[in-house]
Amino acid sequence: METIGFIGGGNMAEALINGVLKAGVYRPGKVYASDIRPERLEYLREHYGVRTADDNVLLASKVDVLVLSVKPQNMRTALESIKSGIGEDTLVISIAAGITTSLIASILGDLAIVRVMPNMPAWVDEAASALYANAKARTKVEKARLILLSVGEVIVVEDESLLDPVTAVSGSGPAYFFLLMQEMIKAGVDLGLPEDDAQHLVLQTAKGAALLAEKAAGEGTSPAQLSARVATPNGTTEAAFNVFHAHRFGDMVSQALRRASDRSRELSAG
DSSP: OOOEEEESOSHHHHHHHHHHHHTTSSOGGGEEEEOSOHHHHHHHHHHHOOEEESOHHHHHHHOSEEEEOSOGGGHHHHHHHHTTTOOTTOEEEEOOTTOOHHHHHHHHOSOEEEEEEOOGGGGGTOEEEEEEEOGGGGGGHHHHHHHHHTTEEEEEOSSGGGHHHHIIIIISHHHHHHHHHHHHHHHHHHTTOOHHHHHHHHHHHHHHHHHHHHHHHHTTOOHHHHHHHHOOTTSHHHHHHHHHHHTTHHHHHHHHHHHHHHHHHHHHTO
């Protein structure tokens, strides 16, 4: 079995470690992790049984797949620290937002590099991820997909610039839903519901709506069609929709995602 290593042991790295171990993609003894925090390494070692290292060069030299999971602002330093140890056949996977494959290659050399945009639901094995593989990584895409499938669903894009809209739609997307949930809970409380009841109703409604939308999509029914089924003429849903439309809800969502995509492009450009 091949080995995999994580430079950076933060939340997303942990979610991936948990996923690949649960899915049996790797055994604990084949997983390595490094981090600048000794207590974090101790936690990963004790909780998951993985191997840890405080030397990035040594870790990079031991693994077949290297996942770069450091903060974007620390990426150049991390890349410089491992370039002398990484093998020419290593598959490099970056989950750092805004870090292009060309930037990574400019420091590490002509390697197989995959750039990934995962999202927070990886923690519950329901991530929506997208990946882009550079020319040298095209033959190793399935290996990267297998790792990401352990924490949810994944698509492959052929144009790296598409990761900017991906970031806006799914990378940041969970936060949009959390924001809506929180505002619905607050509104429910304002209308007289106890906070616990409002939260329970909103969270269960969100869960049910997502599951129903997923099932309906498999049957060829769109979210818009589901919405129309609920919004009967002159009913309560239509009354709420009239407020949304009056405040140009659709335009607001479109503008917000466009700005998020533009910001992702700005970060990628440095």
